[in-house]
Structures are given as structure tokens and as C-alpha cells.
Amino acid sequence: MSESTTQPVQLDIDGLIATLTINRPEARNAMSIEILEGMHSAVDSLSNSETTVLVITGTGRAFCAGMDLKAVLIELSGDASVGKQLLSSLAELTLKIRNLHQVTVASVNGAAIGGGCGLTCVCDVTISHADAKLGFPEVDLGICPAVIAPWVVRKLGPGVARRAMLMGGVMSGRDGFDIGLVDYLSETRDELDELTESIAQRLSTGGPKALSATKKLLNTIDGSQNDELVRKGAEISATVLATPEAQAALKARLK
Amino acid sequence: MKDSMVTVSFEDQIAIVSLNRPDKRNAMLPSMLTELNQVLIDCSAQTQAIALLGEGKTFCAGFDLKVCAQDPSGKIMSELLSGLSTVVRTMRSLEIPVVLGVHGAAVAGGCAMLGGADIVLADQSCKLGYPVVKIGVSPAVSAAFMMASIQAGPVRTRLLDTKLVSAEEAYQIGLVHELVDNAESVRSRTIQIASNLANKPGSAISATKAWLNEIVSPMTDNAQIGLDVSLSLTGSHEEQERLSSLWG
Numbered sequence: 001m002s003e004s005t006t007q008p009v010q011l012d013i014d015g016l017i018a019t020l021t022i023n024r025p026e027a028r029n030a031m032s033i034e035i036l037e038g039m040h041s042a043v044d045s046l047s048n049s050e051t052t053v054l055v056i057t058g059t060g061r062a063f064c065a066g067m068d069l070k071a072v073l074i075e076l077s078g079d080a081s082v083g084k085q086l087l088s089s090l091a092e093l094t095l096k097i098r099n100l101h102q103v104t105v106a107s108v109n110g111a112a113i114g115g116g117c118g119l120t121c122v123c124d125v126t127i128s129h130a131d132a133k134l135g136f137p138e139v140d141l142g143i144c145p146a147v148i149a150p151w152v153v154r155k156l157g158p159g160v161a162r163r164a165m166l167m168g169g170v171m172s173g174r175d176g177f178d179i180g181l182v183d184y185l186s187e188t189r190d191e192l193d194e195l196t197e198s199i200a201q202r203l204s205t206g207g208p209k210a211l212s213a214t215k216k217l218l219n220t221i222d223g224s225q226n227d228e229l230v231r232k233g234a235e236i237s238a239t240v241l242a243t244p245e246a247q248a249a250l251k252a253r254l255k
Numbered sequence: 256m257k258d259s260m261v262t263v264s265f266e267d268q269i270a271i272v273s274l275n276r277p278d279k280r281n282a283m284l285p286s287m288l289t290e291l292n293q294v295l296i297d298c299s300a301q302t303q304a305i306a307l308l309g310e311g312k313t314f315c316a317g318f319d320l321k322v323c324a325q326d327p328s329g330k331i332m333s334e335l336l337s338g339l340s341t342v343v344r345t346m347r348s349l350e351i352p353v354v355l356g357v358h359g360a361a362v363a364g365g366c367a368m369l370g371g372a373d374i375v376l377a378d379q380s381c382k383l384g385y386p387v388v389k390i391g392v393s394p395a396v397s398a399a400f401m402m403a404s405i406q407a408g409p410v411r412t413r414l415l416d417t418k419l420v421s422a423e424e425a426y427q428i429g430l431v432h433e434l435v436d437n438a439e440s441v442r443s444r445t446i447q448i449a450s451n452l453a454n455k456p457g458s459a460i461s462a463t464k465a466w467l468n469e470i471v472s473p474m475t476d477n478a479q480i481g482l483d484v485s486l487s488l489t490g491s492h493e494e495q496e497r498l499s500s501l502w503g
Contacts, residue, residue, distance in 0.1 A: 142456035146466045158471045159404035163374050163432045240462045
């Protein structure tokens with residue numbers, strides 16, 4: 001056990017249910033290159049798996065705090081290409097997750113911020129608790145959530161997504177439930193695992209062909225197969241990220 | 256500017272734009288829409304956000320139907336439809352966010368303006384809707400932007416059913432994003448949100464708004480078709496008969 005828990009991304013299979021755990025609690029599970037690569041290989045390994053449900057969650061107090069801000073601060077990393085690389089990797093990861101034959105479930109144990117919240121919107125079902133923190137504070141940091149915007153628009157509908165992404169800030173799990181960001185809500189963090197387990201079990205009882213055919217149809221209807229839209233979103237996010245305004249705002253935040 | 260049907264004032268980094276025909280419940284005339292469109296464009300060059308409001312007891316009762324009823328040619332109705340379509344498209348295409356605060360009533364053309372706004376507030380007692388088919392007018396002009404705001408099911412119901420809905424119902428379907436306790440508070444809360452947006456990094460806001468517009472462009476690209484459908488009925492026998500029976 002001690003060996004597996006040191007992996008930055010952990011994949012456990014239990015019967016028909018796979019669980020991907022982002023395991024970088026000291027950085028609130030922020031998406032670094034290493035985390036994203038770990039998620040890519042975990043997701044890749046599921047394409048031939050007979051599992052029918054994938055649960056994504058995080059170790060510790062956060063689900064995923066979004067992009068690793070230290071990595072994208074050019075002054076700190078000394079490398080302007082890291083931001084672009086991260087965003088492009090995130091874009092491809094979201095496309096892979098959306099196209100999985102498994103029903104995907106985000107079990108939001110704590111903060112799901114920016115790209116981390118975008119990740120929940122790619123999933124088919126989101127479960128959280130009343131006190132979790134979710135949201136898209138990108139604009140507050142001078143950056144642009146373009147890479148995840150197509151998924152947020154599909155999840156929330158364009159009007160509510162517009163409000164959430166332009167207003168920035170974060171909201172409680174309960175408020176997320178009210179606007180459709182969260183589909184199932186437990187009152188407390190302590191009850192979340194049990195709720196997730198019961199929903200994952202229920203989902204896993206579906207016929208594998210029926211589930212994957214339904215997912216594919218929904219992806220066709222809602223425009224999810226427009227890969228270029230997500231890739232273009234990553235480019236827009238990268239362009240804004242590299243501006244002096246964004247870099248100055250990030251630097252101020254990290255102080 | 257004293258007699259203007261659209262007033263504008265500046266506060267910090269925002270523009271406060273108001274429909275100003277309170278004795279007619281801010282009913283729209285072609286000249287009002289032309290003026291509003293120009294004001295919005297001018298403001299976007301000078302400020303970081305716009306708060307859009309209505310003076311008097313109601314936000315906007317829609318087109319001035321009394322004027323339309325006196326024009327059998329349907330020319331004024333056509334100008335109103337085109338003007339409304341232009342205003343909504345302008346609101347959406349501006350680089351800066353538009354926060355719309357409605358109170359009392361946002362009906363027909365007044366409700367159509369919600370489709371162009373980035374953030375919409377309404378007071379709890381506000382009534383909203385598109386009761387236009389009963390006067391022989393097609394709300395097709397509003398359809399594309401409604402589809403780009405809320406789910407398709409509620410769009411259909413709201414455009415085809417003449418019933419007005421409460422602010423609470425409008426909030427439930429996502430047409431309104433925030434409810435305000437009373438009409439008097441709509442102005443201050445709208446200004447507060449616009450100021451909040453104006454203080455965020457401007458290029459991040461404009462890039463995000465532009466990208467959201469692009470994502471929904473498959474829907475909003477139909478705006479012209481919708482306008483054409485609405486225009487095709489102007490001056491028709493059905494429309495004139497219904498308008499004059501109400502206002503003639």
C-alpha cells in the first residue's frame with residue numbers, strides 16, 4: 001500500500017468500478033505536468049478495461065486546485081512554454097475522458113477550482129458535499145478559462161456558464177448543486193464516500209453496451225466530438241496566460 | 256440629452272445606461288433602439304462594464320404597440336424588430352460585459368434584451384415573458400439568443416406560450432441569474448456587479464466573453480434568420496387585425 005500511495009496518480013480497479021485518485025495533497029492536487037501525465041496513462045489504460053464506471057477523486061482536503069500556478073509563472077519556472085504544455089495536455093485529457101466508454105463520475109471531496117472544476121464538468125456525473133468549494137476564479141487572476149469553457153457550457157448551459165466564468169470567485173457545493181454543477185449532494189464530507197460508492201454501484205449495473213452507446217449519442221448531440229474547439233480553447237488560455245497582465249496577477253497571488 | 260430616451264452616466268469604470276421613457280413603461284420606439292445601440296457602442300470604448308437599467312416603475316414593456324397599430328404598412332414594426340435584433344447583437348458582441356438589471360416587468364422586446372446580456376438580475380416581483388404571438392408577431396427574432404442562454408425546452412415554452420412568468424420561474428430556467436429582494440435594490444446591485452466586473456483584469460474578461468460567444472456561435476449565427484422570420488409577418492393582415500383590435 002505505501003508504494004501505491006506515493007504515486008502522483010493512483011488507479012484502483014474494483015470489479016466494474018475504476019477509481020482514479022489525484023494524489024498530490026501537499027499542492028492541493030494541482031495539475032502539474034507530472035499529474036497530467038499520470039492521469040493520461042491511467043485514462044489510456046482504461047480504454048480496454050471491462051470496467052463500466054470511472055470515479056475521479058482527490059487525496060486530502062482538495063479535489064483539484066486547478067493548474068499548478070507556480071509552474072505557469074514564467075518568472076519562477078523560467079520557461080514560458082510550460083503553461084502552453086499544461087493547457088494542451090489538459091485539453092487532450094478532457095477529450096480522452098469524455099470519450100471513455102465508462103460512465104465518469106467526479107467525486108468532489110474538496111476544492112475543485114478552475115481546471116479542477118472544469119474536470120468535473122467533463123465527467124458525466126458530479127457528486128459533492130455542501131461545504132466543498134467549486135468555481136472558476138480564472139478571470140480574477142487575469143487568466144482565461146477557455147480550455148474548459150466548452151465543457152462548462154455543455155454542463156451548465158451557456159447562460160449560467162457565462163455568469164459563472166465571467167463573475168469568477170468560488171461557490172459552495174450547495175450553490176453548485178443549485179446551478180447544476182453538482183448532480184448529487186451529501187450534507188457533509190463524511191457522507192460523500194458512501195454516497196459516491198452507492199451511485200457508482202448503481203451506475204455499474206447498466207449494460208456496458210447500453211451505457212457506452214448512450215454516452216456516444218449524448219457526445220454527438222451536445223457537440224462534444226468537436227475536438228478542435230477544446231484545442232483552440234487551450235490556445236486562447238495559453239495566449240492570455242502569457243500576457244504581462246496575467247503574469248503580474250499570478251505573481252501577486254503567489255506572494 | 257435631457258429629452259433623450261436613453262440616459263447614460265459614468266461611475267468609476269462603468270457606464271450606467273437607462274431606458275428613459277418611464278411614462279410609457281419604457282416602451283421601445285425605433286429611435287430609442289437606434290440611440291441605445293449607439294450608446295452601448297460608445298460606452299464600450301470608454302468603460303470596463305455596462306449596467307443596463309430602466310427608469311420608472313418597470314424595466315420595459317416591449318415595443319410601443321400603440322404606434323405600431325397606427326401604421327398599417329408595418330414599417331415601424333419592422334424597424335423595431337431590426338433595431339431590437341441589432342441591440343441584442345451589440346450587447347453580446349461588445350468586448351466589455353453587460354449586466355442587465357430588470358424590475359417590475361420585462362416583456363416581449365424588453366425580455367428579448369435578456370438574451371444579449373452577460374449577467375441578468377431581476378427583482379422578486381418582476382414579470383417576464385414574450386406574449387407576442389397573440390398580437391400576430393413572431394418572437395423568432397429572440398430565439399437564437401435565447402437558445403444561446405437557456406435550455407431548448409424552456410425556450411420553446413417561453414416563446415410560444417403567452418403567459419408571463421415570475422422572476423423565480425425565470426431564475427429556475429436560467430433566464431435570470433440573480434434575484435433581488437425588491438425593485439428599489441435592482442439598480443444598486445446591478446451597479447455593484449458591473450463595478451465588480453470592471454475591477455477584474457480586462458483582457459481576461461474580454462477574452463473569456465469572446466470565447467464564450469464563439470462557443471455558442473452555431474446558435475447565434477441564426478440570429479439573422481430569426482429576424483427575417485419575424486420581419487416576414489410585419490404588415491400582415493393577422494398582425495394588423497390583432498394590433499388594431501387592441502390599440503386601434
